[in-house]
Amino acid sequence: MRTADDSRIDPDAVDAWYAQHAQDLRAFLIGVLKSDDLAAEALQAAFAKALESGHTAREESIRGWLFRVAYHEAMTLRRKQKVHDKSIRKAAWGRSRDSESPTERTELEETKTRVEQALALLPEEQRKVVWMRIYEEKTFSQIASELNAPLGTVLTRMRLALRKLHSRLDAKD
DSSP, X not given: OBOTTSSSBOHHHHHHHHXXXXXXXXXXXXXXXXXXXXXXXXXXXXXXHHHHHGGGSOGGXXXXXXXXXXXXXXXXXXXXXXXXXXXXXXXXXXHHHHTXXXXXXXXXXXXXXXXXXXXXXXXHXXXXXXXIIIISOOOHHHHHHHHTOOHHHHHHHHHHHHHHHHHHHHHTO
């Protein structure tokens, strides 16, 4: 299994692992990632890791080790995919705004102004939570930590703020 210097794995051993476990790993990864392409990418990354650090795995737990490595590679790909999808949505939003008619741009600016005015009328603690969640894209846990407030309090402030914003914005329609 290991090479002569005992710090690297024999590539033939990784080939044997691939022959023995690749089909099951691929099925597992398709279930996790819901994509054949991403599953193939994660499988390739998992066996690349096997070449790099497979010598650290115990012979009796190779299958479990491979599944764990494959799972971590799948989660890494999933996170990268989310970041990629988010950047695509942001880019699409920017392009769609460029193609808007003058009327649509005016309506969007009016709406933006109405939202900003409604936000300004909120109590400070509610406005701060809305700002951090919507504009800074922070999680409620992060907001609670930064404001040194219980998570339930932060959630309540957000709920109350959204209720007030909804009623103020509906009243002006």
